[in-house]
Amino acid sequence: MIIVTVPGISESALARLIEHVEAAGLRTHVSRGEHRTIVGCIGDEGLLSDHGLTQLEGVERVLPVLKPYKLASREFSVQSTAIRLGDAADTVIGGRDLVVIAGPCSVEGREMMHETAHAVQRSGARLLRAGAFKPRSSPYAFQGMGEEGLKILAEVRAETGMPIVTEVMDTRQVELVASYADVLQIGARNMQNFPLLTEVGRTQRPVLLKRGLSATITELLMAAEYIMAQGNGDVILCERGIRTYETATRNTLDVAAIPVLKRETHLPVMVDPSHAGGRAHLVAPLAMAAVAAGADGLIVEVHPHPATAKSDGEQSLEPSAFASMMQQVRSVALAVGREPSWEVELASV
Amino acid sequence: MIIVTVPGISESALARLIEHVEAAGLRTHVSRGEHRTIVGCIGDEGLLSDHGLTQLEGVERVLPVLKPYKLASREFSVQSTAIRLGDAADTVIGGRDLVVIAGPCSVEGREMMHETAHAVQRSGARLLRAGAFKPRSSPYAFQGMGEEGLKILAEVRAETGMPIVTEVMDTRQVELVASYADVLQIGARNMQNFPLLTEVGRTQRPVLLKRGLSATITELLMAAEYIMAQGNGDVILCERGIRTYETATRNTLDVAAIPVLKRETHLPVMVDPSHAGGRAHLVAPLAMAAVAAGADGLIVEVHPHPATAKSDGEQSLEPSAFASMMQQVRSVALAVGREPSWEVELASV
Amino acid sequence: MIIVTVPGISESALARLIEHVEAAGLRTHVSRGEHRTIVGCIGDEGLLSDHGLTQLEGVERVLPVLKPYKLASREFSVQSTAIRLGDAADTVIGGRDLVVIAGPCSVEGREMMHETAHAVQRSGARLLRAGAFKPRSSPYAFQGMGEEGLKILAEVRAETGMPIVTEVMDTRQVELVASYADVLQIGARNMQNFPLLTEVGRTQRPVLLKRGLSATITELLMAAEYIMAQGNGDVILCERGIRTYETATRNTLDVAAIPVLKRETHLPVMVDPSHAGGRAHLVAPLAMAAVAAGADGLIVEVHPHPATAKSDGEQSLEPSAFASMMQQVRSVALAVGREPSWEVELASV
Amino acid sequence: MIIVTVPGISESALARLIEHVEAAGLRTHVSRGEHRTIVGCIGDEGLLSDHGLTQLEGVERVLPVLKPYKLASREFSVQSTAIRLGDAADTVIGGRDLVVIAGPCSVEGREMMHETAHAVQRSGARLLRAGAFKPRSSPYAFQGMGEEGLKILAEVRAETGMPIVTEVMDTRQVELVASYADVLQIGARNMQNFPLLTEVGRTQRPVLLKRGLSATITELLMAAEYIMAQGNGDVILCERGIRTYETATRNTLDVAAIPVLKRETHLPVMVDPSHAGGRAHLVAPLAMAAVAAGADGLIVEVHPHPATAKSDGEQSLEPSAFASMMQQVRSVALAVGREPSWEVELASV
Structure with a gap:
């Protein structure tokens, strides 16, 4: 899960955001671009998926990275089910x-x-x-x-x-x-x-x-x-x-x-x-x-x-x-x- | 229910269509226009609504006239339900x-x-x-x-x-x-x-x-x-x-x-x-x-x-x-x- | 722009991907998660937006981070236009x-x-x-x-x-x-x-x-x-x-x-x-x-x-x-x- | 074109509706069903297609019968164009x-x-x-x-x-x-x-x-x-x-x-x-x-x-x-x- 922050997010809001994500059991990875700072969340996205992260100060959007299906996915079984x-x-x-x-x-x-x-x-x-x-x-x-x-x-x-x-x-x-x-x-x-x-x-x-x-x-x-x-x-x-x-x-x-x-x-x-x-x-x-x-x-x-x-x-x-x-x-x-x-x-x- | 027929429908196909509708318990009313003959069906549309009328010879389209809801309709109760x-x-x-x-x-x-x-x-x-x-x-x-x-x-x-x-x-x-x-x-x-x-x-x-x-x-x-x-x-x-x-x-x-x-x-x-x-x-x-x-x-x-x-x-x-x-x-x-x-x-x- | 790679992308494919992005004039930032490695692209997304990045080996999805409008955006003019x-x-x-x-x-x-x-x-x-x-x-x-x-x-x-x-x-x-x-x-x-x-x-x-x-x-x-x-x-x-x-x-x-x-x-x-x-x-x-x-x-x-x-x-x-x-x-x-x-x-x- | 009237339309409203349609150059054909009276309009639908017929008293819906395309239609040319x-x-x-x-x-x-x-x-x-x-x-x-x-x-x-x-x-x-x-x-x-x-x-x-x-x-x-x-x-x-x-x-x-x-x-x-x-x-x-x-x-x-x-x-x-x-x-x-x-x-x- 990647959190895109608003332009010019304050350091304190960024710190609170990171604290919120880590409190849910994920690790974070911050990347500062020219226009946006983004926070990568590493771990089980499900722990956060229903949270209203966009309601936290400084959050613009949340982009999920992983697919929500597991047993049904090709990654779970490369061989086709007959x-x-x-x-x-x-x-x-x-x-x-x-x-x-x-x-x-x-x-x-x-x-x-x-x-x-x-x-x-x-x-x-x-x-x-x-x-x-x-x-x-x-x-x-x-x-x-x-x-x-x-x-x-x-x-x-x-x-x-x-x-x-x-x-x-x-x-x-x-x-x-x-x-x-x-x-x-x-x-x-x-x-x-x-x-x-x-x-x-x-x-x-x-x-x-x-x-x-x-x-x-x-x-x-x-x-x-x-x-x-x-x-x-x-x-x-x-x-x-x-x-x-x-x-x-x-x-x-x-x-x-x-x-x-x-x-x-x-x-x-x-x-x-x-x-x-x-x-x-x-x-x-x-x-x-x-x-x-x-x-x-x-x-x-x-x-x-x-x-x-x-x-x-x-x-x-x-x-x-x-x-x-x-x-x-x-x-x-x-x-x-x-x-x-x-x-x-x-x-x- | 109105049945629009194809251009130049034969008299025999029209007769069979009318017979089909009347056999289901509705009355019919034929109107011959310049480009199309249409068959009005008078009575309970529900008797025919699931039939594949469009599969009969000479039928182009079927247009329902009545609304399918009764108890929920304004006609059933002019007064609003509180x-x-x-x-x-x-x-x-x-x-x-x-x-x-x-x-x-x-x-x-x-x-x-x-x-x-x-x-x-x-x-x-x-x-x-x-x-x-x-x-x-x-x-x-x-x-x-x-x-x-x-x-x-x-x-x-x-x-x-x-x-x-x-x-x-x-x-x-x-x-x-x-x-x-x-x-x-x-x-x-x-x-x-x-x-x-x-x-x-x-x-x-x-x-x-x-x-x-x-x-x-x-x-x-x-x-x-x-x-x-x-x-x-x-x-x-x-x-x-x-x-x-x-x-x-x-x-x-x-x-x-x-x-x-x-x-x-x-x-x-x-x-x-x-x-x-x-x-x-x-x-x-x-x-x-x-x-x-x-x-x-x-x-x-x-x-x-x-x-x-x-x-x-x-x-x-x-x-x-x-x-x-x-x-x-x-x-x-x-x-x-x-x-x-x-x-x-x-x-x- | 964030590039999500496929699970288990090879190091050589990752290197070629980074080279491709940097050749277009952006900088990259790699983040390795438990399930996916993602590549953040820093700079003008427009330089890459039409490229078929998903056709490169090892790329699963591309997520844009920035909005494509500039003059029309609130960031361009906080004050409403009258x-x-x-x-x-x-x-x-x-x-x-x-x-x-x-x-x-x-x-x-x-x-x-x-x-x-x-x-x-x-x-x-x-x-x-x-x-x-x-x-x-x-x-x-x-x-x-x-x-x-x-x-x-x-x-x-x-x-x-x-x-x-x-x-x-x-x-x-x-x-x-x-x-x-x-x-x-x-x-x-x-x-x-x-x-x-x-x-x-x-x-x-x-x-x-x-x-x-x-x-x-x-x-x-x-x-x-x-x-x-x-x-x-x-x-x-x-x-x-x-x-x-x-x-x-x-x-x-x-x-x-x-x-x-x-x-x-x-x-x-x-x-x-x-x-x-x-x-x-x-x-x-x-x-x-x-x-x-x-x-x-x-x-x-x-x-x-x-x-x-x-x-x-x-x-x-x-x-x-x-x-x-x-x-x-x-x-x-x-x-x-x-x-x-x-x-x-x-x-x- | 077929005009479906509201339940219980008055004779005077029906007369005005027919007059309106005929004034536009079409002929009419009235069919009285158990629940609805419908008015079939015979002639060139285009003469009426843009009129706000539904704004006339007593009109519930208007159903077009003819298709609006002519030169492009199969009826115009049964043979496929190569x-x-x-x-x-x-x-x-x-x-x-x-x-x-x-x-x-x-x-x-x-x-x-x-x-x-x-x-x-x-x-x-x-x-x-x-x-x-x-x-x-x-x-x-x-x-x-x-x-x-x-x-x-x-x-x-x-x-x-x-x-x-x-x-x-x-x-x-x-x-x-x-x-x-x-x-x-x-x-x-x-x-x-x-x-x-x-x-x-x-x-x-x-x-x-x-x-x-x-x-x-x-x-x-x-x-x-x-x-x-x-x-x-x-x-x-x-x-x-x-x-x-x-x-x-x-x-x-x-x-x-x-x-x-x-x-x-x-x-x-x-x-x-x-x-x-x-x-x-x-x-x-x-x-x-x-x-x-x-x-x-x-x-x-x-x-x-x-x-x-x-x-x-x-x-x-x-x-x-x-x-x-x-x-x-x-x-x-x-x-x-x-x-x-x-x-x-x-x-x-």
Whole structure:
């Protein structure tokens, strides 16, 4: 941590500042420039990070030097984390494979889940997604089927062998959802729901952690750190678009977050092109862009009849559009040296 | 809801579109312009709002006509809601009075709470704020004193008579926190934690609902709607700054949200100038701006020794700076026809 | 400038880094912490600011210490700049007076200008605003009356004695506009039109410099620095709302920019509540907020018949609404110790 | 244009509203719903677009139906525009070819331009970029070599045969710059410099139009419309990152803008990954993402010695890194069915 002082700080104010920093357990190192005197603080920045140092006389600004995340950082683990999923542990996220998760926004019933699961599996999806508990911005909108939905998911998994990714929203439901799901999803709106992060950190389940609507990359990594600090290191980060002034798309896919994260952390990085664009015709181009930029996988909304979906119909792909997207994504994956976990469908060649 | 069709939509596609809308239970009204045919949908927009209408052939865009909030809207209650607080019910938020809530970010101990409470009460604050459960972006930062902190708050209330505002972050703690607090605070990061909103909606406690970091005004009102839909109509909205690209301040106070909310809803609107600006020297000007724009009250962070605060030290006012701010705010309140709930301190005249 | 190196930088890379910095004419000061070695650079940061230092081996980040503006900074002039305007030089912006500029968005004709000028003058406006050259987002929209508009403005000034504020958009028109206007306005879209800033910097006319749609406060000050570096120190800064994700208002008034600017610069700060809110009913609350936060003046759009205005009708006040706003603003101005430059209209008491 | 009225609008207010709209030359069509009466306006929306309709009694909101751009729209030209460049007219932007423009941020001298041009040409770049007139946020920074720089560019073109792309910032320089350049670049800061757009619209030179820092996609298309309305239809759009709250990158590449633009307009779309990311290590992943999402080309900053560049050093690639990027981009281009205009360099295979 570096403290920039105001021009012409008095010697007594400087002495008090140094005393304050040292009292907190850090050492100091003073450098006198032509225009400013700066005080370097050596030691654990955390000891001072919340103090109102700028309120001390003579302090102009405080510049942190160290990054606040530890377990999630590349420095902690130079080797990338690969997460094995499913009973057979044969699906790997974060390795050379490119893995696609697909399914409807919500579990709407048994039949539509079976239909969707078979369709997306046929096109190459390895995991099935669908929400049983849904965060909806209106209290009057469909809130999900609850445990009944989880049971349907378990049935479909038994039949297809596809591991299940589903969202948990409430600390009281973590145990229940974890008893059904293979991967616990933390939605964008809960990225800084710290009790929930702590609770999923206490389970043994991998966690798919979505970036908050206006979270910085650092905040996303700090949310992962919350989960990891509880002992659960299997965190998959997910870029899903951030909120900007642009209204032509639902959110703005921050595609640069992929290479930034790849440099900052050892954790796998997936992308959700459905929420990022918010329109069905944008899903394929955004999916290809994400893979080209280095994403380890995709999570895509697919619905058999988007025009009557109970949620997210505008951005859901029909199974045929998903099949076509998977072929395009496969070409890009091969071009960037990834191993797509699926072959081209015979029917569609 | 109005559906704008693409130029030259075929009659058959138009017929299918109309059939789709009517099948959902709405009536339609077609208007053929020179460049576009539009389909007005008459009835409950909610029946169609999640459908992927834009995925139907011939649909260009869908424009909602109605507002999604009902209980929170001005149309539902032309008269402004005034919320009575405390055992004596003599503090009113949302009436002509201007009410100030003050206190430290966190309960750090018994002595500092007593000292702060007396100081802010002396300067005119009517309610005491302080967090016992703290949402912190780092898992390694001070997380609050928990129930021990709530007990200290109850003690200070007994001594000073000041009602207590404190944050609840976890559905499992709502009952506990509600047994101590006079007002339950929902923090910005939890504005769309829907299970938590539902849970506080089931209590009898007034709720101070902070706007999310990048929530729209409509989303804030929908979050209030969640609470109200459970039967708890005592919701106080709180603008606390939104996230923008500007880094000279911690957040950007959206001062226009005050008059917009005053027009859209009957609920009281408070402002948190401490989190909005994030620097102590900005608190007074932002507080005055908020009152001038029509806020019903303020919530301000005050700490006896900001430079050693365990959280938010940079934006906390010392008691003397708070006293000075209260005098400035009082003048502005009188200028805009509000009744400040405090007199000028004798000592400071 | 402080250079943070990567963990475990080699001695040879550190030596090359130091050599690079010293070759540019700065001195260095190395501080070895527990986790990072940092290199302080002493001297003129500008010598290195554009270099790609982060591309040198072993460099993690570069933190600037000094502020990039000089002439515009508070350090350059502790005393606030007060700008005298008009032939009689009896209107002062940046002193204790609160000054209001008002008028229509565009000069639409002789009669409407006379009518508006007399109306706003009667309510207390000291300067008249109106555009003869208009920046319009559509090439098919009304582009302003050009020099004919300037002539009408000069006529109205002769009649009313009100100094004229009008926009200049093109380097080729600076001389022409300066021959009519008392204050040259640089619009938000031209805040970083550097040739235009340079050109107005070469005139003797005061400049009203509007903040760009997504300009930081630092960038606004650097734009002022461009003008001042040419010898024209009479720059009035104008906050007019920034672009955010919120759509309930046209822009988001960054009211905190006022106290931030007051601390960073000696230049006067005005606020444009009309463009900030973009709706007539928001103008008065935003105007009051701006004055409460310390603005030196306001610039407000007033039109005799907003519903038929050729531009900005939605945000223009009718003369009667302007009169009422002026009374409200006057009360707030007095409450914060400003000297409003107008009395209450007799007719409206 | 659709006018949504307030609940319970009176018949007389409705009649006055209809009269107002019809007086402007549009026809009306009234639809009475359960909750709202809406007034459809049929005809040229432009006749009313600037009127303050919301200021009329009984008006709640106005929803535009038509898009404001005409010449730039897909409806105007279903066929994509392909622009032929250079003396031989053998470089085509907007066709099946993928075209790369490369070069330093600024012309810094004769030797470095020759060195860079040869290097980027060898790796597959078809056009050379470099600024002779530079928009710099500080008046004290290097402002470019001016006409001397243009002469160097012409020399290098004569030697290499590469067409030249260079920025023009001032209406007074359009003629001069157009006499040297093959493509006139309008920088992000000038995207809404309407006199400059008009002036380049009067030349015969293709224009590379960069999206403004916080411009919407609609505003970008309206800026193109300004140029096209003057008779110059050869406009190349360029996404270069937008300003958001994220600070890990210089700007946020809006990769979804590519497919949105491809649907809305027939004009070619290029991407500038250098300014978007602002860090050298982000250029290649962003370039690949852009091509995967459908970009027609790239514009990339390359400098022989980034650590001593006079501008944009942090984001400039060294020639060897550029060569490597070109190979990666080539693979992605082939995977998405584009024809990269270059072969793999023999030396680097």
